[in-house]
Amino acid sequence: LWVLNESGRIEGFDWSVGSDEYGLNKIVEKNGWIVVPEGTATNGTTYPDGNENPTVVIIRGGREGRNGFFFPGFIDTHIHASQYPNAGIFGSSTLLDWLKKYTFPMEKSFAEGENSDVAPPKAHTVYNRVISRTLSYGTTTAAYYATIHVPATCLLASLCQQRGQRAFIGRVCMDNPAFCPDDYQDASSDESIDAMQKVIDYVQHIDPKAKLVAPIVTPRFAPTCSHTALTGLGKLAASYTPPLHIQTHISENKNEVALVKELFPGSSYAQVYDDKGLLTPRTILAHAVYLSAEERALVKAREAKVSHCPASNSALGSGICPVRTLLDDGITVGLGTDVSGGYSPSILEATRQACLVSRLLSSQTPENNGRETLSVEEALYLATRGGAQVIDMADQIGGFEKGMLFDAQLIELGRGVGEGDDQDGLVDQGGEDAGGIDLFGWESWEEKIAKWVWSGDDRNVKAVWVGGRMVHKRANI
Numbered sequence: 238l239w240v241l242n243e244s245g246r247i248e249g250f251d252w253s254v255g256s257d258e259y260g261l262n263k264i265v266e267k268n269g270w271i272v273v274p275e276g277t278a279t280n281g282t283t284y285p286d287g288n289e290n291p292t293v294v295i296i297r298g299g300r301e302g303r304n305g306f307f308f309p310g311f312i313d314t315h316i317h318a319s320q321y322p323n324a325g326i327f328g329s330s331t332l333l334d335w336l337k338k339y340t341f342p343m344e345k346s347f348a349e350g351e352n353s354d355v356a357p358p359k360a361h362t363v364y365n366r367v368i369s370r371t372l373s374y375g376t377t378t379a380a381y382y383a384t385i386h387v388p389a390t391c392l393l394a395s396l397c398q399q400r401g402q403r404a405f406i407g408r409v410c411m412d413n414p415a416f417c418p419d420d421y422q423d424a425s426s427d428e429s430i431d432a433m434q435k436v437i438d439y440v441q442h443i444d445p446k447a448k449l450v451a452p453i454v455t456p457r458f459a460p461t462c463s464h465t466a467l468t469g470l471g472k473l474a475a476s477y478t479p480p481l482h483i484q485t486h487i488s489e490n491k492n493e494v495a496l497v498k499e500l501f502p503g504s505s506y507a508q509v510y511d512d513k514g515l516l517t518p519r520t521i522l523a524h525a526v527y528l529s530a531e532e533r534a535l536v537k538a539r540e541a542k543v544s545h546c547p548a549s550n551s552a553l554g555s556g557i558c559p560v561r562t563l564l565d566d567g568i569t570v571g572l573g574t575d576v577s578g579g580y581s582p583s584i585l586e587a588t589r590q591a592c593l594v595s596r597l598l599s600s601q602t603p604e605n606n607g608r609e610t611l612s613v614e615e616a617l618y619l620a621t622r623g624g625a626q627v628i629d630m631a632d633q634i635g636g637f638e639k640g641m642l643f644d645a646q647l648i649e650l651g652r653g654v655g656e657g658d659d660q661d662g663l664v665d666q667g668g669e670d671a672g673g674i675d676l677f678g679w680e681s682w683e684e685k686i687a688k689w690v691w692s693g694d695d696r697n698v699k700a701v702w703v704g705g706r707m708v709h710k711r712a713n714i
């Protein structure tokens with residue numbers, strides 16, 4: 238059984254209750270996973286093989302015979318909560334048309350109820366849905382973009398707090414009339430800064446110690462922002478101790494890169510942000526598909542982080558992010574769904590797509606002998622520990638070390654042929670709750686995890702905890 242302290246941090250495991258329904262049976266390891274022979278005690282700081290920071294933590298748990306395990310909660314380093322109703326709707330558009338045709342009109346509709354005393358009704362419905370769906374897919378932390386609307390954005394913060402999801406809350410800055418639609422833009426750069434300040438104050442008011450929710454300064458991307466607003470937002474983030482987190486988009490699509498060259502002549506895309514103090518160790522740069530070697534060196538030098546959004550990059554035809562190159566350059570990478578450029582709110586889907594697009598990239602560069610290919614374990618690392626590094630919380634979440642917050646998901650793959658009581662292997666397959674994974678009983682744990690990544694979904698996520706609080710549970714468990 239997990240032993241948590243009052244603030245939801247891991248103190249250790251109590252092996253005397255190993256067969257409890259939610260307890261530990263044993264810890265299994267191979268290839269960086271952990272092995273603890275059943276019944277061996279550990280205080281949780283150093284694992285028995287002496288490895289303090291294993292790649293992927295698999296801890297057996299769940300109900301007897303269901304191939305269950307605890308896994309660190311997923312971290313979605315880039316998701317637009319306000320775009321959730323559009324998930325799956327993008328036609329054959331690419332980024333810049335997509336923004337104008339689908340995205341800005343949807344975001345604009347969050348103004349509804351802005352000047353009344355009641356919670357903005359659209360935001361209330363949509364944001365509750367997003368939180369429910371992401372939690373059900375095992376996302377325990379999300380870096381959210383909302384809209385330009387202050388009341389709706391503040392509501393997102395309080396819903397995350399009430400529902401118990403760890404979240405960064407970003408109010409998007411859009412004050413450049415040359416790019417933003419007339420009916421969806423900030424009145425001035427002053428308004429951009431004022432509105433951001435209001436959201437920061439609100440979020441810090443409801444959660445002064447940022448135990449669950451924190452503000453994140455969000456210049457949407459260079460084309461939507463004036464020089465004045467970018468400078469002001471950089472200063473605003475730096476004026477706090479510790480400095481506030483920052484998130485934006487960078488180098489996602491070739492037309493966008495060309496547009497930034499036009500709007501900011503003489504600077505690279507990364508320099509535009511750096512000149513305004515927006516490249517910091519707490520900056521999340523989404524996409525980073527087309528960064529030059531000089532830009533990667535600048536990102537690395539500033540210790541800014543990258544959110545890799547493979548489902549979105551494929552859906553909008555943006556391109557394939559060279560993740561291996563980013564990693565080899567020493568840049569920290571996490572995963573993002575980028576709903577609704579991305580069609581799915583699932584980080585397991587992002588993990589799968591990260592593997593797939595990396596294999597396509599390898600196929601385009603046969604001379605590199607598979608260098609670009611990410612393994613399932615590497616992609617799961619990006620989904621958890623990588624994401625934790627991206628948001629500067631690697632000592633708090635992303636793994637199960639002693640003292641970390643218990644942000645976890647209980648996964649069950651289901652019974653396999655010859656496993657459990659029923660022996661027919663079909664009892665737990667095909668039903669509402671099966672999760673679609675056929676196990677035959679001969680798979681190693683690496684293979685079971687591979688099956689999870691390639692064919693699992695929310696039906697396999699039986700329960701989710703954030704800071705030790707259960708925030709999601711499937712009905713029939």
Ligand code: GUN
Binds near residue numbers: 332458486549
């Ligand atoms: N660039 C600027 N805004 C957006 C957005 O909402 N989604 C994506 N994917 N890219 C963007």
Ligand code: FE
Binds near residue numbers: 315317486523578
């Ligand atoms: Fe995005």
